[in-house]
Amino acid sequence: MNKDPLLGYISTYVKLTAEEETLLLSKVIYRSYLKDQYIVQQGDVCKSINFITSGCTKTFYMNAKGQEHIVSFSIEDWWTSDLGSFINKTPADFNIQCVENTKLIQFTNENMEELYEKIPKLERLFRKIVERAFISSQKRIIRNFSLSAKERYQIFKETYPKIEQRVPQYMIASYLGITKEFLSKIKSQLLHH
Amino acid sequence: MNKDPLLGYISTYVKLTAEEETLLLSKVIYRSYLKDQYIVQQGDVCKSINFITSGCTKTFYMNAKGQEHIVSFSIEDWWTSDLGSFINKTPADFNIQCVENTKLIQFTNENMEELYEKIPKLERLFRKIVERAFISSQKRIIRNFSLSAKERYQIFKETYPKIEQRVPQYMIASYLGITKEFLSKIKSQLLHH
DNA sequence: AAATGAAGTTAAACTAGATTAACATCTAAA
DNA sequence: TTTAGATGTTAATCTAGTTTAACTTCATTT
Numbered sequence A, B: 001m002n003k004d005p006l007l008g009y010i011s012t013y014v015k016l017t018a019e020e021e022t023l024l025l026s027k028v029i030y031r032s033y034l035k036d037q038y039i040v041q042q043g044d045v046c047k048s049i050n051f052i053t054s055g056c057t058k059t060f061y062m063n064a065k066g067q068e069h070i071v072s073f074s075i076e077d078w079w080t081s082d083l084g085s086f087i088n089k090t091p092a093d094f095n096i097q098c099v100e101n102t103k104l105i106q107f108t109n110e111n112m113e114e115l116y117e118k119i120p121k122l123e124r125l126f127r128k129i130v131e132r133a134f135i136s137s138q139k140r141i142i143r144n145f146s147l148s149a150k151e152r153y154q155i156f157k158e159t160y161p162k163i164e165q166r167v168p169q170y171m172i173a174s175y176l177g178i179t180k181e182f183l184s185k186i187k188s189q190l191l192h193h
Numbered sequence C: 001a002a003a004t005g006a007a008g009t010t011a012a013a014c015t016a017g018a019t020t021a022a023c024a025t026c027t028a029a030a
Numbered sequence D: 001t002t003t004a005g006a007t008g009t010t011a012a013t014c015t016a017g018t019t020t021a022a023c024t025t026c027a028t029t030t
Helices: A005-011 A017-024 A083-088 A109-118 A121-146 A149-158 A161-165 A167-176 A178-193 B005-011 B016-027 B083-088 B107-116 B121-146 B148-161 B161-166 B169-176 B180-191
Strands: A029-033 A037-041 A050-055 A056-062 A068-075 A095-098 A102-108 B029-033 B037-039 B050-056 B055-063 B068-075 B095-098 B101-109
Touching: A005 A017, A005 A050, A005 B121, A017 A109, A029 A167, A050 A083, A056 B121, A068 A102, A068 A161, A068 A167, A068 A178, A068 B121, A102 A109, A102 A178, A109 A121, A109 B121, A121 B121, A149 A161, A149 A167, A149 A178, A167 A178, B005 B016, B005 B050, B016 B107, B037 B180, B050 B083, B068 B161, B068 B169, B107 B121, B121 B148, B148 B161, B148 B180, B169 B180
Parallel strands: none
Antiparallel strands: A029 A102, A037 A095, A050 A102, A056 A068, A056 A095, B029 B101, B037 B095, B050 B101, B055 B068, B055 B095
8 A cells, every 4th residue: 555664654643645645755855875874974964854764873973082972773664863953954963874774765954844835734743753752852861860771771672672683782882871891791780680 | 012922932933813813812721830839740641731921840750769850940931841741641751840930821732732723833833842842852862971060060051041040059950960969069169160 | 714803791990970967058937 | 036947068988880901702804
């Protein structure tokens, strides 16, 4: 039925007519990236909002000392972008890099504006998507404050079992806000209970 | 011109007609709370999205050990809610409590849905509001990972000078994710440089 | 089959920030 | 005017997590 993964995804939020679906697909760009390629580089303006159809990316901040801090991983059926940079056309705070070969569907800022005008239902779609993202971001702040690294790791494994198996351990440590050495210690503690 | 602070605020995002403004005002509830009163209690379902017209609130999570972790402060012209609870009608993760006597304008879930149907421009308004909230939440996660408590305190002072003067220091410590004793130490370090 | 490098482990020494506890200051009520 | 509660400070001790560094394991290339 839904030949396109994006349309399938959208239909779970809002119902588009056939014409709207055609218009939408005419305004998106299909792209493939190889493992390790950058979709967005910190300092550049982020030109797209991206819907991932296959693969895996990491969004990270690199500080002055050259340390990576991973904000999020994204896999199939998730969105990724530096939203602040995309909306305000300011230099990106984050890098988005492929952890696997990745296929995605891009919306540029101009196409996005046009689509919002022509298909107002998309305002609702993206309102809801951003609401969810915001809610989970708030929860993450609280978890980082109130839980130990070990507890955060256990919750990560439960919440994102797929991601845990697909990305190297040192990236998980970075996502959790700890060093790879300390995550290694936590894992051995959990093994030898 | 704009007799109502809410309409004034909204007009900076989207232009409403006089009829739309009237409809909107007919669907909101004006409320006053005293200092220390709760607007939302953790565990209850959060029934409203609130636009603050005067006063100050704190949104915090209380963990199993009874420790408060402040997620955010809100003052005039800001919104406050437990969005996850409001949208999904699930028990609230957070408490929202007044730090000062506070006046606010409430949108219930049903009124909100009705307003979205009748004034589609509001979808855009709230999309943009939530986008901003999400962007700053992401930045906060990164700051908590990559900066020391002293640096976070300095950024807090620069970013929210008004709030710093209005809330007690132990709440700022909680917002920063540190103890009041450690914030006290940081302040004396900054004084006697 | 050896060599290179990326990813993960272990352990010792170290530090940012927590905990505990005693004390200080301020305010508002009685 | 005293008292009591809330807020803030100082200092000693403690700990979760970092740093550094040496070592292991595994996959890929030559």
